[in-house]
Amino acid sequence: MPIKAAVMTGPGEVIELWELDDPVLEPGGILLETVASEVCGTDVHIHHGRLAGVPFPIIPGHISVGRVLETAGVEADSMGTPLSPGDVITFYDVHETCHACYFCTVAGQPNRCPERRVYGITYSAHDGPLGGWAERIYLKPGVQTLKLPETLTPDDLIGGGCGLFTGFAAVERSGMAMGDTVLVQGTGPVGLSAIAFSALRGAGTVVAIGDPQARLELATLLGADVTISLSDVPPEGREEKIRELTGGRGVDVALECAGNPTAIPEGFRLLRDAGTYVIAGHYTDVGEATINPHIDINRKHADVRGRWGLDFNHFYRALRLAAKHRERLPFSRVIGGRYSLEEAGKALADVEALAVTKAIIEPSRA
């Protein structure tokens, strides 16, 4: 039976509905029935042609949840939990890093490996159902999988989506100390996750700057102690508020989850001397920022850390905590709209318009 998939054929093109052949499983392969996939901000960027090297046509959807239909000899997930048809799993979208190049070995940074492939982003639709906006997903041998713990529904996970893991990775990258005052710039999926995990990791105060009001309410729900509206409060007001909260010093840790270059100079300004600033939200090139190397970095004695995507390490850990702290990580409530494959184009448009915080694709939806 052919597989229906929503295909992005090129930048600016209307999303098309294609039918793909069912894949022949290689040994170690798994075939999933897609339960849900997400529409990520990166999908919007890809649709604008802002990500280099995307082999259009592609089937978007990098973080997904699926039900095991069939495996070619796979009896356990990557951490050893037994796996059977019918089990609901998720998988790490990054694949095929070479384990041999300078980045994989000497630099210890596999996500800069030139061989790296990502489901929903770097595979062509001609290569098979290798993205989540499809009825079924083929997991090639070696794709790292995790069975969803019983306490975790697909909505809990996919409501956070890719941002859940990116936010987690940003918080870990900061090395924040318990009791730190943490500023999260941005209240999209990455920012909301960074808020939630900062709170969960023992931040003293979590301050969120973002928009619109509905997202600020989600920010509070997920653990922000203070929220500041980007549109209602001008830059000086935001700075005043932060100084008031920190004895005039600025925040100990800032996490850029905004994806907008104007956030950068503000982040530096709001950071205390010797603070840590993680740049995690600039997943694509959206322009330049002007900084003052002396004031912002040198005299400030700042630690500035880029964090791009995530390692399996983060994927595993974040999932573990999402299962443990369902009540404190209610990402299912971030879901703003559910769409069928036919509605994938509308889902993309709604995300771009910020009409919804997280849109999910449910291929079984009529």
Next chain:
Amino acid sequence: MPIKAAVMTGPGEVIELWELDDPVLEPGGILLETVASEVCGTDVHIHHGRLAGVPFPIIPGHISVGRVLETAGVEADSMGTPLSPGDVITFYDVHETCHACYFCTVAGQPNRCPERRVYGITYSAHDGPLGGWAERIYLKPGVQTLKLPETLTPDDLIGGGCGLFTGFAAVERSGMAMGDTVLVQGTGPVGLSAIAFSALRGAGTVVAIGDPQARLELATLLGADVTISLSDVPPEGREEKIRELTGGRGVDVALECAGNPTAIPEGFRLLRDAGTYVIAGHYTDVGEATINPHIDINRKHADVRGRWGLDFNHFYRALRLAAKHRERLPFSRVIGGRYSLEEAGKALADVEALAVTKAIIEPSRA
């Protein structure tokens, strides 16, 4: 007998020769006869009014070497080496950090303490001989001192001057691994020291970009494996050379010791993905730089670390190594000119004009 001192009375003012009263030693104080002090690039910046909060008139000279004339009950240097009149010592210019504020305690960053005072920079000439451009220097109680090891001459130390310690601190801040390819931007005193200590710490390849030719030769003498002339080789040529040296990847570690904002975008461009970039040369505000947060930090997964000045820790360690490796750290050869107190203004002008790499003040000089 009055103390002759060269005094900077204000930005742009001619250096004057003053006479100061001999200080009355408080318990724990030390009086030094100045052997040599340095003219640092920061002194040039101060003379241009580019450093905030300088209480003119001041006696410049933050790193100095002196002979103990008299102590008020001090019998050993800060590390316990016995001290007697006649001994030649140096001292850590930073003083009076409070050990109590947020920066001293919670943030662990005493050099951002608001109470911090620095010899030759933040004391007024009205407060006494608290800078090195004077016949004698008064060390207030608590100033941290180190007796010069016998194998180390005043020239060895003062030829490196403040840059010796700042370069050392920049290398330590990088956390470079043995075998790394390290780029040092700038071949002034800070850059030359960073080159020397990178080599001494087991860098695989040390590349220096700088000017003029005489400094590039010093760079080679101090341990640079490759030097690139900033004026002779255009940006594309510099990038091509770096890529050729690093399998196309860029350097593992870059150390900004240039003090020029144009160095920043180039540093990011020449840094490999997941590399470390220390911003150490921007000791004063010399303008802005434009970066691309996505390309330079986020996707690059960069670690960017500000390093401003130094802690006593660096002062002690750098001195130890300078004594151990005299032949590999021939900073005395960096000295380009020796000046009397009367010639202090000329020394300042020569440093500003890059006519000499390191100018030193010898108050006993006729």
Next chain:
Amino acid sequence: MPIKAAVMTGPGEVIELWELDDPVLEPGGILLETVASEVCGTDVHIHHGRLAGVPFPIIPGHISVGRVLETAGVEADSMGTPLSPGDVITFYDVHETCHACYFCTVAGQPNRCPERRVYGITYSAHDGPLGGWAERIYLKPGVQTLKLPETLTPDDLIGGGCGLFTGFAAVERSGMAMGDTVLVQGTGPVGLSAIAFSALRGAGTVVAIGDPQARLELATLLGADVTISLSDVPPEGREEKIRELTGGRGVDVALECAGNPTAIPEGFRLLRDAGTYVIAGHYTDVGEATINPHIDINRKHADVRGRWGLDFNHFYRALRLAAKHRERLPFSRVIGGRYSLEEAGKALADVEALAVTKAIIEPSRA
């Protein structure tokens, strides 16, 4: 009016009630009316003569809460919060580190400074009311103070006592990653705090091994996911349980808060390869342990980290979190007995007999 104080005159001696003169405040000094102080396991060790260099007679009580009676010119606590008579504060018991020696400067480890003094431990009762088991406490100039936030009662703090901060410091020292499985060995005050802060910092699973049953219930209350009774479950059973919880690997992080050398080999055995083991509970010499360097450290690729006492940094941060998360850190419920000064000897005996987890001294008690 004289100050009543409970004095430990020597190892094994009966606690005596003394009367001390009211101190004359030096500039920067503060006089407190003691609200409550604690009986710490260290006090038991001191009473057994197991801590070197204690200048008997002493007034025990290192962590205390008091009401400001009078200050000599102090208008704010160490973090800048205004302070007036009547305010309830606590203070960091460590004092007089020199900020100049090798440990304070080069090693960055002030709590190994030879000049270090500790309230309730290293001051003689002849020096004044410098311990918490007294009606009033004299804070010498420079003692670091923190006003209790309004949301935090003295019981919340003193119920945790010294262990609250030591447990916090142990967790920070581990550098645990979110999602890690953490084993806490011991369910005394240090262990209970380590459990609480591990949970608060995003541990995936917190396992506690301890005794008696009442403490295991406190462990669960404070955040342990799994508790194992030391007396009911033999070593093989404990190991079996840990292996079952960790896919056979052992825990990612182990925190020794037991103060018993037999815990050490077990901790190594239960730690996974490349895990981190913090030794925090051995505050005094209680004997030796046998390890296998190859199996326990070398092949295991273990990180073993000693953590002795705490820095002001931990004191400040832990207090901040205790105020923020009162409901998750219900240390007031750890208090098992309240004692007057006259009953201090009984309090000490009850702690030693494990009859109570935390005994507190309330000098105003009749």
Next chain:
Amino acid sequence: MPIKAAVMTGPGEVIELWELDDPVLEPGGILLETVASEVCGTDVHIHHGRLAGVPFPIIPGHISVGRVLETAGVEADSMGTPLSPGDVITFYDVHETCHACYFCTVAGQPNRCPERRVYGITYSAHDGPLGGWAERIYLKPGVQTLKLPETLTPDDLIGGGCGLFTGFAAVERSGMAMGDTVLVQGTGPVGLSAIAFSALRGAGTVVAIGDPQARLELATLLGADVTISLSDVPPEGREEKIRELTGGRGVDVALECAGNPTAIPEGFRLLRDAGTYVIAGHYTDVGEATINPHIDINRKHADVRGRWGLDFNHFYRALRLAAKHRERLPFSRVIGGRYSLEEAGKALADVEALAVTKAIIEPSRA
């Protein structure tokens, strides 16, 4: 033509000379003509049956240098340097880590991967010429190779052998700061390398404790500033010397490269408070050690770090530095004997008797 190989058939058995079939190269495989292999202390331990899981019969020899005879489609070494028949290369002995298990991914510690295989140790002689004590070595697809730089002879590398890389990894694991006083316990191949790389990385003072006199001379040659004879100087004398060198404090960093459990308590005793102790020399189980958890770790605030074997990262970096600093890393002078395959048993006996520091096998030797 059959391949001659020296085979260890079991613990205590006489080394036999076998003939093996020439392997059929799989795609990505390489066939080497062995130039030289080493006899490592681990080979002695294996011969005593002290390493678990060795699949006798084996062909020992984990670090080797060979000349490329033939490749199955391999055109470059692991870092991209072109490779042709006739080129002299070395290879990383660790192979087949799975890149998927908890240790490879979550723990970031691939050398504890259960799938890990090591040339010369964990492959049976029945599997082919997978060890260096053979005329030819078959490199399976994926084995990581490095072409020897022109400035580096096989003797330079194999004279250091496995110890060269282990010593390097131990120094990196310590995170020592420039200027630190470093103690190396042991002057065998691992210790000598640790001495050389400590010096190369900017140690302030390198102290070596070892034996016999010839090795202490090698220690000095490789960079030790002070050597202490284990047999001539009793423990108290060793401690006295160390205290004299360090102002009574003990060393900043200790590196255990002795492989003897008696070194452990001494290492703790000689380490300063808040120092770092790397346990790197205990590659096999040679017995237990008694420590005092309070004195040695807790109150001392020690960092104790196990380091077992090495990652490719270390292999690459150490080789780079060996090529750069031939004159400062004269490992060829550590070679004490050259043996043919027929003499392999004698080579093993000589190493065990400490008759030579490094024995090498040259299969082409008559």
